[in-house]
Amino acid sequence: MNVAFEQIACYLREEDPSLVESIVIKAQLALKGKQVLPGTQGKLEYIGSPPDWTHNKFNDKGYVWTLNRMQHWRTLAQAYLLTGEQSYVECIRRELADWIARNPCPPIPEHAEEAAVLFNGLDGWRQLEVGFRMCEVWPFVLTVLKGIPGFLDMLEEQVKDVVRQHGVVLRQISPMLFPNADHNFYFTQMAGLLSVSILYPDLPDAKEWRKFALDELDRGLVRQFTAEGGQVEGCPHYHNAVISHLSKVVYHAMRSDITFSPFFLKRMKLAVDYAVQTCRPTGAAVPWGDSDPDEYPGEIAWIGALIYGTHKQLQIVQGLMGRARSTSMANKLFFHYPELFHLLRDSDQTEEPGNREEPPRLYWHKELKQVTMRSDWSREAYSVFFACRLPVYNSHAHVDPASFDFTALGKALVIDPGRYGYWREPERRHFKSGSWHNTILINGNEPFEYVDSWTFGPQESGWIEGCEDDGEWLRASAVHYSYKPSVHRRELVLVPGRFLAVLDTLTGLQHEDIVSQYWHLDAEDVRWDDTEQMAASFNKDVNVAVYSSGGLKGELLPGLISEAMDHSRPSVRLELTDVANTKPTRRYATIIVPYRGQDRPLCKVQLHETGENAGCVVAYKGELIHLPLQG
Known part of the structure; x- marks a missing residue:
């Protein structure tokens, strides 16, 4: 066994036995053909070992694609390193031989149209999985298997040839499908190509593949990562996933003296x-x-x-x-x-x-039209992520212009619900909809149309107008034109240690237009007080109260929060509807107050308008705080 692996295994057995136990339990289940995959609804299901690699057993495309990423092989390999039990690597070898025999590489076409059909199918050769296997799974697994004398002798040439086939696909097909290098798939694929050149440097095309991959990774960084550092899709998960996939290969490349x-x-x-x-x-x-x-x-x-x-x-x-x-x-x-x-x-x-x-407490990513404001960098900080980017970059976005995600006192309180999954309706529609975020709808209409999981209707424009940290407050404003001729302008004011103020101004409204606000609370028990125009959560530890400036009809609606694919838990959404106002310009002030236990702070908010000037006064624990509305 590799000396470094031996040292790590010894350390983990002594210092983190719970992690070792977790790995071994998952590996034992994999030996029995049981896994949790997209489509299994977060439940352990019998998949088989070897599995049927292309049968869509749970009617979820992600099931077939994720199965063909072979992530359970990493678990099996780690379990072998931790226990020395040969059955774990024997399972990998058996499944590896089966996959090679049953999943021949499609022919390499000359044109992108044909490539898009052959390498985007419901099988093991979709181009993303080709890259994923080469950068995330096979390098580690093959290193472990090759470290066992004679273990791969009967398969070595077959393995080398199928890795070569992966290299051919990544070199020839990926540039056809992503000529502009502007998708997160392409990064994973070029990382995979670089990995192939490191795994088998004696392959005839390895040197050319290495140079091409390095050049394309530079080009991809220009196209996919802004000068401020964010991945262009604006989704933290995909940003982090790209870094994770890429860095595994960068690490091994540097150890191979690649610069x-x-x-x-x-x-x-x-x-x-x-x-x-x-x-x-x-x-x-x-x-x-x-x-x-x-x-x-x-x-x-x-x-x-x-x-x-x-x-x-x-x-x-x-x-x-x-x-x-x-x-x-x-x-x-x-x-x-x-x-x-x-x-x-x-x-x-x-x-x-x-x-x-x-x-700094304030971070404005101008190109992605995102702002993060926080009271400080402690775990107890008041922190809000705020974004308004229209038109959206691609269909990984949600229908949520000028929405936000608010955390305080160590708990997410008024939140973005997550993604849940890509292929199931109506869940996909719910998790992407405006009414499941912290947004405003007019006449019940979403800011733009959700057509299906990967398609939106046309969008208007929207952006972050500005932000500042004046040492006492942190402030950011956004505007969007989704309800033309109406305009929605939203300001967030974070008052550290006190509250988050959400100040909404809508102009150009028609007499009959009905405005509804939506707030998604991470709580199962929420109560609305019509007299106080306030909703409060009743968690055991940290709670949140949402105070309205008044005159709104409140209704509590069911929601869901997803913290992992195919997993969800109950939450509550608050709908506040303005049924009486008929003015062309309407303003709303909402004060979001976090607190511990059931000791809800006394708070009242009142709007005032004088001609073109408007603002609100917040009475918080006996203190009067004046907040002007801009716009």
Whole structure:
């Protein structure tokens, strides 16, 4: 066994037995052909070993594609390293031989139209899975199998040839399908191509593939990552996934003396910054667009420090996650990044949170039209992610212009619900809809049409107008024209330690137009008080109250929150409808107050208008706070 693997296995057995137990349990289930995959609704189901690689058993395209990523092989390989039990690697070898025999590579066509058909099918050769296997799964698994003397002798030539076929597909098909290098798929594919050239450097085309992949990764960074560091789709999950896939290959490439351009390394450092800035104070990613509130930021922080030297960002995320959670994340990465083992023990990376240099409280990603504001960089911070980007970049976006995600006191409170999945209706429609976000609808109409999972109707324009941190408040404003001729302008004012104010102005309304606000609360027990014009959650620990400026009809609606694909849990949505106002210009002030236990702070909000000037007065715990409305 590889010496580094032996050291890591010994360390994990001693220091993180719960992780070892988790890996072994999953591996034992995989031996029995049982997995959780897209389409199984978060439940353990019998898949088979070897499975039927192309049978869509659960009527979910993601099932076939994810099965063909073979992620359970990583678990089996890790279980072997941790226990020495040969049955785990024998299972991989058996399934590997079966997959090679039953999944021949399609012919390589000359034209993109034919390539799009042959390599986007419901089988093991969809181009994304080809890249994913080569950068995420096979390099590690083959390293483990080759470390067992004679274990792959009977399969070695077949394995090498099928890896070569992967290289051919990635070199010839991927550029046909993504000539502009402007999709997250393409990054995974070029990382996979680079990985092939490292796995088998003696392949005839390995040198050319390596050069091409390195050039395309630079081109992809120009096309896919903004000068401010964000991946162009604007979804934290896909941003982090691209860094994760790519960095595994970058790590092994550097160990093979492959160099990357200064531009590449600088842009990747900025990408790590974005991952940190779009992290809730809880340490989870903001689930904006097709994203989950996952712990990707913890992974990105560790590999960023190891590969790109972003040690300050690691310290920030450690402070948010806590040392125990952060260490647990590192433990999960050791087999892929053996040198991370030494970084964890490096005393230079163990500064106490109070000694670290903190980033600014305000982060405006102008190109992605996103703003993050937070009271500070502690886990208890008041923090809001705010975005308004129309037209959308692609269909990973949701129908949510000028919506936001608010966290305070260590808990997500008024939230983006996540993504849940891609192929099931009506869940997909719900999770993408405006009424499941923190938005405004007019006459019950969404800001733009949801056609199907991957298609929207036409959109108008929308953007972030500006933001500032004046030392006391943090403020950001957005505008969009989805309801032409009406215009919706929204301002968020974060008053640290007190509340988040949401100030909405709608102009150009017709006499009969009905305006409805929607607020999605991470709670199962929410109560509306019509007299106070206030809704409050009744959680055991941290709660939130939503105070309206008045005159609205309140209704509590069922919702769902998804924290992982195919998983959801109940929540409550608050609908506030203005049924009486007939003015062409209508203004609303909503004050969102977090608090612990049931000790709800006294708060009242009152709008005032004098000619063109408008604002609101918030009475919070006896203190009067004046907030002008801009626009």
